[in-house]
Amino acid sequence: xxxxxxxxxxxxxxxxxxxxxxxxxRRYFSAEAxxxxxxxxxxxxxxxxxxxxxxGWSMPIQYKDSIMDSTLNCRQxxxxxxxxxxxxxxLKGKDSISFLEKLVIADVAGLAHGVGTLTVFTNEKGGAIxxxxxxxxxxxxxxxxxxxxxxxxDLAHIEEHMKAFKAKGGDVSWHIHDERSLLALQGPLAAxxxxxxxKEDLSKIYFGEFRILDINGAQCFLTxxxxxxxxxxxxxxxxxxxxxxxxxxxxxxxxxxxxxxLGARDSLRLEAGLCLYGNDMxxxxxxxxxxxxxxxxxxxxxxxxxxxxxxxxxxxxxxxxVRRVGFFSTGPPPRSHSEIQDDKGKGIGxxxxxxxxxxxxxxIAMGYVKSGSxxxxxxxxxxxxxxxxxxxxxxxxxxxxxxxxxx
Amino acid sequence: MPVIVKDLKYADSHEWAKVDGxxxxxxxxxxxxxxxxxxVYVELPEVGKSISQGSGFGAVxxxxxxxxxxxxxxxxxxxxxxxxxxxxxxxxxxxxxxxxIIKVEMSDKDEINKLMDSDQYSKFCQEEDAKH
Numbered sequence: 001x002x003x004x005x006x007x008x009x010x011x012x013x014x015x016x017x018x019x020x021x022x023x024x025x026r027r028y029f030s031a032e033a034x035x036x037x038x039x040x041x042x043x044x045x046x047x048x049x050x051x052x053x054x055x056g057w058s059m060p061i062q063y064k065d066s067i068m069d070s071t072l073n074c075r076q077x078x079x080x081x082x083x084x085x086x087x088x089x090x091l092k093g094k095d096s097i098s099f100l101e102k103l104v105i106a107d108v109a110g111l112a113h114g115v116g117t118l119t120v121f122t123n124e125k126g127g128a129i130x131x132x133x134x135x136x137x138x139x140x141x142x143x144x145x146x147x148x149x150x151x152x153x154d155l156a157h158i159e160e161h162m163k164a165f166k167a168k169g170g171d172v173s174w175h176i177h178d179e180r181s182l183l184a185l186q187g188p189l190a191a192x193x194x195x196x197x198x199k200e201d202l203s204k205i206y207f208g209e210f211r212i213l214d215i216n217g218a219q220c221f222l223t224x225x226x227x228x229x230x231x232x233x234x235x236x237x238x239x240x241x242x243x244x245x246x247x248x249x250x251x252x253x254x255x256x257x258x259x260x261x262l263g264a265r266d267s268l269r270l271e272a273g274l275c276l277y278g279n280d281m282x283x284x285x286x287x288x289x290x291x292x293x294x295x296x297x298x299x300x301x302x303x304x305x306x307x308x309x310x311x312x313x314x315x316x317x318x319x320x321x322v323r324r325v326g327f328f329s330t331g332p333p334p335r336s337h338s339e340i341q342d343d344k345g346k347g348i349g350x351x352x353x354x355x356x357x358x359x360x361x362x363x364i365a366m367g368y369v370k371s372g373s374x375x376x377x378x379x380x381x382x383x384x385x386x387x388x389x390x391x392x393x394x395x396x397x398x399x400x401x402x403x404x405x406x407x
Numbered sequence: 408m409p410v411i412v413k414d415l416k417y418a419d420s421h422e423w424a425k426v427d428g429x430x431x432x433x434x435x436x437x438x439x440x441x442x443x444x445x446x447v448y449v450e451l452p453e454v455g456k457s458i459s460q461g462s463g464f465g466a467v468x469x470x471x472x473x474x475x476x477x478x479x480x481x482x483x484x485x486x487x488x489x490x491x492x493x494x495x496x497x498x499x500x501x502x503x504x505x506x507x508i509i510k511v512e513m514s515d516k517d518e519i520n521k522l523m524d525s526d527q528y529s530k531f532c533q534e535e536d537a538k539h
Contacts, residue, residue, distance in 0.1 A: 067470045068445040263444075263471055332448045332468050356447040356470050385450065385466065 038084035039181050039239045040246060047259050055149035057085040060261040070264035071271075071358035074228055075399070078187030079260035079268075080249055085148035087155070088177040088221075088236050094140050099165050099172040103158065104134065105287055105306055107297025111136040114210045116143075116223055118295055121154065126286040126308030126315070130154050131277050133225055133234075135210040143210065143221060145182070145234070147277050180221075181242035185249055185257070186232030186268075191404070193253040194233060197245075207231070207403035216241070216248045227265065229272025229401040270364060271357050273326060273396025279336055280324060280352040280366055288315040289368065291324045322349065323374040326396040327365045329354075329382045331389030334365040339383040340391070348373045351382070357398060364398045365391075409438035409532065412503050416519055417528035418461075418479040423503065426519055431480050434507040435467060435498065438532050443469040446498040449491040452509060456484045460518050465508065467498060476508065480518050486510040 035058040044051065049060030060082070062070060073079065091100060097108045106119035116135030120128045130150040135143045146154045155176070162172060185194060191202050197216040205211060210223045218241035226232040237245050250257060266276070275281045281290050286308070288296075293316065300306065304313055327334070334354035342348050354365030365382070373380070376395045381388040415423040421439035425432040440446065448468040458464045463475040464484070487509050491497060497506040513519075523531060 061471075062444075066444050071470075267470060332450055332466065332473070335473060356468070358445075358470060 036085070038082055039242050040082045040084065043243050043246060044082065044259070049259070049261065052262075054262060055085060055147075055151075057148060059085060060259070062261040062263045063259050065258065067261075067263040067267060068358045070258065070260050071267040073256075073258055074187045074260060074264060074268055075230060075359060076188070078185065078189035078193065078230075078232075078253060078257035079228070079264065080246060080257055081184040081186070081260050081265055082181070082246070083184050083234070084181040084239075084242070086145050086182055087148065087151040088143065088145045088180060088182060089155075090137075090175045090177065091142040091144070091172055092140060092175065093170075093172040095165070095170040095172050096140055096142050097136070099162065099170055100134065100142055101300075102165070102306060103161060104132070105292075105296045105300055105312070106134060107299050108134065108136060108142065110297055110299060113138055116208050116210050116225065118292070120281075120287045120290075120292060120295065121146075121157065122287070122306055122308040122312070123283065124307050125284070126311030127283045128277070128281045128285055128287060128290065129157055129283065131275060131281060131292075133223065135223060137210065137212070143236075149278060177236065179239060180236045181239045183235045183237060183242065183246060183249070184226055184232065185235065186226045186228040186230045187257065188231065188402070189253050189257050190230070190232040193249055193257055194235075196252040197248055207405050216245050218245065220245075224404060227272075227274060228268035229274070229397055229399060229403075230268075231402050231404040264358075266353075267355060267358055270353055270355060270366070271359055271397065271399040272401055273366065273398060275324070275366075276353055285368075286312055286315055286320065288312055289320045289322050289324065319371055321371060322368045323371055324352070324366060324368055325374050325376075326394045326398060327351075327354075327363075327367065327380065327382070327391045328394050328398075329363045329365060329389055329391035331363070331382070331387070332384050333363040334367075334382045334384060334389075334391070338365075338367075340367055340369055341381040341383060341388065342373060343379045343381065345381065345388070348380070359399050364394075366396065369393070409436065409441055410503070411437070411525050411529050411532075413525045415503070415525065416479065416522035417525070417531075418477065418522055419531060420461075420477045422477060422479050424479040424519070424522065425507075426513075426516075429513050429516065430485070431482070431511045431513055431519075432507050433479060433509050433511060434502055435476060436528075437502045439474075440499050440502045440506070443467060443474060444471045444499075445469055446495045449495045449498065449508065451487040451489075451491065452484050454484055454487060458482065458484060458511065460515075460521070468495075478511070479522055480511055480513050481515050482511040482513040484509050485512050 048064040104119040221236035338351040340349040349369035351367035378393040450466040459481040
């Protein structure tokens, strides 16, 4: 082992890095004193959190239990994550919807009040600037959460377009929720634990739905969503109430819901087949290539009207050149940038995320291959440190998702 | 605190060597396995392969990360721990005993003098942890 174990422990941080590489490199090497801390920082440290630099923040990569145990416990009981490094913002004004629709692929106008969806901010070439969960609170209020590592470029992008939009008389403004913290509560005990802390009937809030409600005495934004494939919630809470809320959730679950770090979060999202921006999605990758065609609203396919629509609509018609797929493999776990070859040894693509699945006890990965080699069951070779190992294209999610949907 | 065994020799890249005549058994330290977390795969070299001090001979994969393993001595690989193919977790459970990785016929015994003893390694680990 080389380079110091501490750095080794950081390799996942690099793997998890969500921003463009230069920004991350600069932030990654920045002095620890420059790292931002969430209001839960002391709480993490007191609970044994191993803090690492992540997208400019000092965040827990794991707590006392191993990433393996932590991942399993999320699916069996539940996990509480501090995701306050992510950037929540609200768009306000009567033209919020038409403004946002210029920047994302979602049919925002078609969303019911209090309903959210995963979407992608696109550039002129149809590539992904970031992925984001957006919620239509009301016709004149959109709430969205963007990746920590993409915060600066996303806000600059939105601001630039907002200026032009307003100059033409459009009514839209933003509020960045730096006064709030964000907790993600995931797993089968998420709803039962949270129900103790609110009067609202959580059984009536389904996957993707949003409410502004009182939780543990504070006004929260609650979205039934997450990044693990499990049922659960993301809770935007006023920062002064965040530590109390975290403690209350852990207490109400009788210790079964555990604080969970970025390491297990990465395993969980990979098992659920979810993209990590910066790994599985980048500036040059379109939503069609990334397997997010479902997120392009029907009306948007007919009308276009978002950045890069020409490229994306053409790809929808002709089919993309490359596609994101999942793999099982033998041998060492493939990691990002492992080469993928067909069974004759010809290069067909590259792994973008990979690792050992704590739940399935075998290697899982996702990556991009040429169209034609993308069908489930296609045999491939994974090249790791110069050796070829057997792999097979597999449907995702690897672990079945358990989103709470009306029956 | 991680376990550090008294009579072993240690490299600053966190491997240990147990010297017995011209032969050395090599593995990674308790401190190393603790930082890596659950080991899920160990890439072993072929028996007969020549290796040199400070160069990589294999890799240890955990849920968290991939880490190359560097040889604390030069020589020829005489034996590899095949048990690790089916039970990579031995590295975590028993880093100094059942989790050994390779045995080497040493070509230059003097190289051992460049390695740390247990006291020096103990101090080295403390300093490294303190830095972060």
